[in-house]
Amino acid sequence: MQNKNKTVVRSMDILNLFLDRFKLSMNEIVQLSGIPKTSVHRMIGSLEDMGFLHKDKDGYYSLGLLFLQFGNLVAERLDIRRIALPVMEKLRDDIGNAVHLVLRDGQECIYIEKLDTNHPVRLFTKIGKKAPLYAGASSRTILAFMPDDERERYVDEIELLPISSGTMTDKDALRASLELTRRRGYSFxxxxxxxxxxxxxxxIFDHTGQIIAALSSAALEVQFGEENLPELIHQVRQAAAEISRRLGCNETRSFG
Known part of the structure; x- marks a missing residue:
């Protein structure tokens, strides 16, 4: 028990009881866990409030739906690199630019996969690199398709600090950019x-139609000329839609 929080460990002991039991009463939890009833009552109340446990009309407890949400998220994050990789490889070969796969990590995004190009001048990015959700196309794509209230709360609370010469530092401009991203289905x-x-x-959307990741192509500015930008947009959007389809997303989104 050294260096471990006693309440957290006991709470986990309670949750572990449900690994092979569908539902339990308060008295059964006390008996099986060996934890004093007053402590069990307090911890169960907290676990229920947080969504880890559900209490039915007969007073029996079972695991809450929050575990389903966490379970799906973990499964998708483990699988998404494997599922996305062949699509990313084709996209990289077709357009000749580096291709990235990016996930949300709290108030940041994190690059979890990168395919380099054979171009002699390359961008220095690496797996594990992070960026704030307001800066860069991948970050802003994730931010744009987050739930409305969560997105607006983030924009209200975040301080827009400059990272490079083109970083957005005006919240009205950021909101306009996010709206444009939602309407067009891409960010640049x-x-x-x-x-x-x-x-x-x-x-990239998961099987529930929620944003789970962003796919991006990155290169020097000169490689995104006005003459080839429409075709690049089409190819990146098509690749992201294919990954979404492979993740079980059946929702068809119409972008302008």
Whole structure:
């Protein structure tokens, strides 16, 4: 028990009782756990309030739906790199730019996969790199498709600090950009995380239709010329839609 919080450990002991039992009464939890009834009552109340336990009309407890949410999230995050990789490889070969797979990590995004290009001048990005949700096309794609209240709360509370010469530091401009991303189905950024670079990103949705990741193509700004940008947008959006389909997303979204 050294260096472990006693309440947390006891709470886990209670939750572990449900690994092979569908539901339990308060008295059964006390008997099986060996924890004093007053402590069990207090901890169960907290676990129920947080959604880890559910109490039915007969007073029996079972695991809450929050575990289903966590379980799906863990499963998808473990699988998404494997599922996305062949699509990313084809996209990289088709467009000749580096391709990234990005997930949300709290108030940041994190790059979990990167495929380099054979171009002699390459961007220095690496797996594990993080960026705030307001900066860069991938980050803003994730932010744009988050639930409305969560997105607006983030924008209200965050301080927009400049990272590079093109980083957005005006909240009205950020909100307008997020609305444009939702309408068009992609985000494009120039010199927001690193000068003279550009990133084009599209959303990836899970089987529930919720944003789970962003797919992006990144390169030097000069490689995103006006003449080839429409085709790049089409290819990145199509690749992101294919990954979404492979993740079980059957929802068809219409972007302008």
């Amino acid at each position: 950024s120039r010199s927001e995380l690193e000068d003279y670079t550009a990133e084009l990103s599209a959303p």
